[in-house]
Amino acid sequence: MGAAGARRARRAGGEPPAAPPGPLLRISGLTKGFPVDGERIQVLSGCSLEIDRGEVVAIVGQSGSGKSTLLNMVGLLDTADGGEHVFNGVDVTRLGEAGRARLRNTGIGFVFQSFHLLERRTALANVSVPLVLNGMPLIRRRALARELLESVGLGHRLGSRPHQLSGGEQQRVALARALSLNPPLILADEPTGALDAATSSAVLDQLISQARKRNAAVVIVTHDPLVAEAADRRITIREGKTFEEP
Amino acid sequence: MLRSLISGLVLAFAGSRANISRTILSCAGIVVGVGALIAVVTAGHVGQTYAKAYGEANTGVAATYEVTSPAPVDDVEAFEEDMLRAGGEAVALQQPLDSAGIQLRQGTSVFKDPTVFYTDPSLSDIRRMNLVEGRWFTEADKGSLAPVVVLSENLAEQLDPSGGYADLQIGNSEWLRARVAGVVEGTAMDDWGGSGTVYLMRSPATEEMAFPAGIGAADEMGMGLTYRVRVSPDGSPGEEAFTERLAGTSWRWGPQADTEMLIVFRADSFEEIEEVLGYLSLGLFGIAGITLTTGMLGVLNVGLVTVRERRRELATYRALGADRFAMFVVVVAEAVVVSVVAGLIALLGCYGIAGGVQAFVGDMLPAGVSVTVPLQGVLVGLGSAAAVGLLAGVIPAWRALRTSVVAGLRE
Numbered sequence: 024m025g026a027a028g029a030r031r032a033r034r035a036g037g038e039p040p041a042a043p044p045g046p047l048l049r050i051s052g053l054t055k056g057f058p059v060d061g062e063r064i065q066v067l068s069g070c071s072l073e074i075d076r077g078e079v080v081a082i083v084g085q086s087g088s089g090k091s092t093l094l095n096m097v098g099l100l101d102t103a104d105g106g107e108h109v110f111n112g113v114d115v116t117r118l119g120e121a122g123r124a125r126l127r128n129t130g131i132g133f134v135f136q137s138f139h140l141l142e143r144r145t146a147l148a149n150v151s152v153p154l155v156l157n158g159m160p161l162i163r164r165r166a167l168a169r170e171l172l173e174s175v176g177l178g179h180r181l182g183s184r185p186h187q188l189s190g191g192e193q194q195r196v197a198l199a200r201a202l203s204l205n206p207p208l209i210l211a212d213e214p215t216g217a218l219d220a221a222t223s224s225a226v227l228d229q230l231i232s233q234a235r236k237r238n239a240a241v242v243i244v245t246h247d248p249l250v251a252e253a254a255d256r257r258i259t260i261r262e263g264k265t266f267e268e269p
Numbered sequence: 270m271l272r273s274l275i276s277g278l279v280l281a282f283a284g285s286r287a288n289i290s291r292t293i294l295s296c297a298g299i300v301v302g303v304g305a306l307i308a309v310v311t312a313g314h315v316g317q318t319y320a321k322a323y324g325e326a327n328t329g330v331a332a333t334y335e336v337t338s339p340a341p342v343d344d345v346e347a348f349e350e351d352m353l354r355a356g357g358e359a360v361a362l363q364q365p366l367d368s369a370g371i372q373l374r375q376g377t378s379v380f381k382d383p384t385v386f387y388t389d390p391s392l393s394d395i396r397r398m399n400l401v402e403g404r405w406f407t408e409a410d411k412g413s414l415a416p417v418v419v420l421s422e423n424l425a426e427q428l429d430p431s432g433g434y435a436d437l438q439i440g441n442s443e444w445l446r447a448r449v450a451g452v453v454e455g456t457a458m459d460d461w462g463g464s465g466t467v468y469l470m471r472s473p474a475t476e477e478m479a480f481p482a483g484i485g486a487a488d489e490m491g492m493g494l495t496y497r498v499r500v501s502p503d504g505s506p507g508e509e510a511f512t513e514r515l516a517g518t519s520w521r522w523g524p525q526a527d528t529e530m531l532i533v534f535r536a537d538s539f540e541e542i543e544e545v546l547g548y549l550s551l552g553l554f555g556i557a558g559i560t561l562t563t564g565m566l567g568v569l570n571v572g573l574v575t576v577r578e579r580r581r582e583l584a585t586y587r588a589l590g591a592d593r594f595a596m597f598v599v600v601v602a603e604a605v606v607v608s609v610v611a612g613l614i615a616l617l618g619c620y621g622i623a624g625g626v627q628a629f630v631g632d633m634l635p636a637g638v639s640v641t642v643p644l645q646g647v648l649v650g651l652g653s654a655a656a657v658g659l660l661a662g663v664i665p666a667w668r669a670l671r672t673s674v675v676a677g678l679r680e
Contacts (some may be wrong), residue, residue: 101674120592120593124587125592155276155279158275159275
C-alpha cells in the first residue's frame, strides 16, 4: 500500500496510524493565565505531564485548581501561554488553527460531563459528525457509526434523539462518537458527573474497556474518588502545578 | 480546504433539516421578497410581451415606417421598388379608403361605415395579423375576379357567417360579391368602438373600386398612397436618410416629388413601449428590492439569534475537529439553504398564481401572450435568494468564528 493508500485507510478508520516513538503526550512547564477585572490570574503555572499509549490517567484536584484548563490545553481547545506540548510526535505549539482542528478530529476523542450531543440529531447522526468532518463518504460513515453504536450496546437506538435517551445512553453515544476515528487519546471531563452511581460504573467500565481494546490512552478529569481509583495513575493539580499521586 | 467545504456543506444541510422550524421561520421573509421579485419579472415579461403583441398588431413590428407618397405617383411599381432600395425590407400598401365610400352588404343589411384598408399580402410581414379564422391574403388571391377580403373580428360578429359569408357584397357604385379569406383579431381602433375593419386585397379586380380616379392619383385631400415599410429592427436607415434616398429617385415615379412632399415617420411604438416599461420595471424592482432587503434582514436577524443560541452546538463542532473555515461554511451554507428553499417556495407560489391569473384572463389576452413565469424570473428569483442567503449568512458566520470553543462548551 502506498502513502496515499495508507492515508485513505487511516481516514476510513480501518487502520490506526503508525505510532511515533516516545510517550503519546508530553507536556512540560505549561502556563496559562486569564485576565480578570484588569488582573491576570495564573491558572496553570508550569504543569508537566507524560502519558503513554493505552494508559488510563485520572486528574483530580479541587474546584478552580485548573483541571479543566489543563484538559482544554491537552484537548487543543485552548492555547497555552508557554511551555512544551508534544502530542503523538507533533509539537502542537507550532500548529495553526486548522492543524489543531485536524489533530483534534483524528487524534483526540472527547467525552463531556453534559454529553454535548447535537439536540435535534439522531444518535447515528451524532456519531457521524467527526466522520463528516474527516471527509468520510456517506455509506461508509453510516456503517461505521452503526457499528460503533452497536459496540456500546445502542444498536437499537440508532434513530433516537438525545432527549429520547437516558443519561447513560447519551453518554454512551458520546463515547461512540469519541471512538469513531480510533483516536490514540480520549479526554473525559467528569464523564460520570451527570449520572447515577450504577450508570456511572457501567459507563466508566465501557469507556476504559473500549479504550483498552483500541490501545487508546484515557485522561479523566474527575472529583469522584471511585472514578479516580479505576485509573492506572492519578495526577493532582494544586496551585496550578501537577503532582503525581503515589 | 475542500474537505472543510464539503463537511461544512454536509453539516449545514443536516442542520437545516434538523432545525426545520427555524428554517421555516427564516424562510418567511425571503418567500415574500423573492416572490415579489419573481412577480415583478413576470409582470414585466407579460407586459413586454403584451405591449409587443399589441404594438405589432396595431402599428407594425420594430421598425416600421409609414410612408405617404406625394400625389400623383405615376409609376406605383417603381415607387415600391425604390422604397425597398431606400432601406425597406418589406413594403405593403395600407391605403385607407375613407373617401371611396365603400360599404358592405349582406342580405338587406348594409354596413355603411367600415374602415377599409386596401392592402397587399406582404402586410402580414409588417403587422402581426392574428387570425381567428381562415387565412391572410396570398399572391394567388390577385387572380381572383371577386374582391377578396379579411374582416376584423368585431365586424365578422355583426355578419352571418353561414356558407362562409356567402351573400356578402362590397362596393360603392356597384355591388360585387366578396370572398372572405379570413377573420383577424380587432385592432385598438376596432376595440375603441369602431364599426369594424375590412382589409381589401389589392388586385386588378378591385383597383377601380378603390381608386376611381386611378391608383396613384390624388385623393380628395390631395394625398397620395400610404404604405407600411418594414426596415431594420434597429430603425436604420432612419426616417431622414430613408426620405432622402427615396426622394433622390423620384424622377422614376413622380416628377413633383421632393423630400418636403414625402411624409415618412416611424409608425411602430416600440421605442415608447421600451421607455415606459423601463421606468415601470425600475419602480417595481425598487419595491421588490426593498421587500427582499427586509427579508434579508429577517434571515440575518434569525441567523444572529441562532448563532447566539447555538454557541454550544458550534463549539461542539469545533471540539470534534471543525476548523474555522468549515464553521464559516456551516453557518453561511445554512443561510443559503434556507434562502434557496424559500426561493423555491416563492417560485412555486408564483407559478401557482400565474396559472390562476392565466386561467382567468387568458381568453382576453392577444394571441402569443400568456401569463407565465419566464426563465429570467426563475434565474433572478433563485439567484437573488442565494445571494441574500450568502449576504445574510456572512455576519452570523463571522460572529460564530469569534466564539471561544471553551466558552461555547461551558454553556
